[in-house]
Amino acid sequence: MAVTEADVLHVAVLARLAMPAGRVPALVRELNGILDHMAVLETVDVSSVGEDARAPMPRRPDVVAPVPLVRPLAGFAPAPRDGFLLVPRLSTHSQLGASEGEE
């Protein structure tokens, strides 16, 4: 299951990482070295362990608890409006509506 340059480039897209071409060969080599070491897991008999290996996990009520802020919202998000936080416009979103300063 050797990792290829195409694999690294594909995974970089999934991980939202810009990947300079010069970095790819080294990453392929490093990942293959690491994954070779992982191959020992193929030999382990895990038939006694179910698919949901960590079950049963305790569960808490699905209730949203407020985060106890030590500074007011305006201290780190200076442009709140209607419960939302305004962020700078990107040109690719120029057709999607107004944002701060362009109302």
Place this chain on the structure above:
Amino acid sequence: MSATMPRAADATAALARAHASADLNAFVTLADTTDVDVAVRTATSGLLQGVPVAVKDNIATSVLSTSCGSRILEGWMSPYEATAVTKLRDAGAVIIGKTNMDEFAMGSSTENSAFGPTLNPLDRTRVPGGSSGGSAAAVAGGICRIAYGSETGGSVRQPAAFCGIVGVKPTYGRVSRFGLVAFASSLDHIGVFGATVDDAAVGLQVIAGHDRQDATSVDLPVDDYRAEAGRPLDGLVVGVPVEYFPTSLDGRIRARCDRAIDMLRQNGAEIRHVSLPHTELAIPVYYILAPAEASSNLARFDGVRYGPRAATDDLRGMYEQTRSQGFGPEVTRRIILGTYVLSQGHYDAYYLKAMRVREKITQDFAAVFASGVHVLFTPTTPTPAFGFGTKSDPLEMYLSDIFTATANLAGVPAMSQPIGLVDGMPVGGQLLAAHFREADMFRAAFALEQALGSEALS
């Protein structure tokens, strides 16, 4: 307060020592003198009243920035603080600074920090260990007696061993991780460094306990760890797992361990040889699960909500450039690895298999503790502190966690304490206990520390 710890409020002096030891690069950020003075004056009570402590830079504080040793969070001010930090302030502790670390706690040497490596105070040509190397160096360098770090695969115990101090990783769920920046959530813990076992016991005592802000925190009573000091070891069964003493283990480290085991026996403990048969699988399992979880946890750092933002006009390019410019090589490597093992076609072979083997490792510990063993004794690391730049192969670096990653995978408490020197550098002995049985671990550690005396660092 510890008999060995000066009661005087010496936070200001500790801050001065930190400035004087700037060449160690133990701190990313130091507190202002005025803030420390105010903290000293307002710390009117508590187990750590006026005691200076250092906190790793991935534990959120409200006054000091929290950068995780990364450019992508450089200067970031958290809008909330970690529960452990709140508990420290409530106990009267004075935080003198945020300590250097491998970026996002990914590393075993503190060479991966965006803010430069931390030096080992005992030999500045060697690493202090990692990822909590700054906290270890702050204690070993005499700046403060208690410091806090985090553990995902040994990042407190390994630097404690390399720097000749005590490092404790509690049970998963014993200390709240609310406010600890997540690396691998099923493996992350907050831990403590102490100059002595007593310092570490006090340091853990004040941060232990249930917290509703952390869903993995467990509501169980917290034992009095310091009450274990001076207790004889009669009736305590110490297991020595054969897998932690391979034939390849450095004979000098084995000899230091044998001496420590003899001392435990002489103090009344029963020594029993045991087996944890899946130990050798810990590194392959760890380096699948931890990067997989990291690839998910670190997805939030994209230039929108945190840190600097790359100047591009398109959204995808902004994400990609921000992350590539913000993350260092090791974090990038682990995100790529983690995304790969979670991706279609590889999930079952890597991630799911690793989860199942993790359960086998956990079952190993459960079986040994169910057999009547109270604590286990092992070496903490296979070598003493190594020199800067000597482990350039990532896999070679990963293997330095071979004796510590198991405790994170199983969630059991573990600690390291100095048990002697090899090549003039300290080596650590590791004690592990059953879930929430930190008291058993401290009982053995106090006795061993007393029995070793000055031989712990000779």
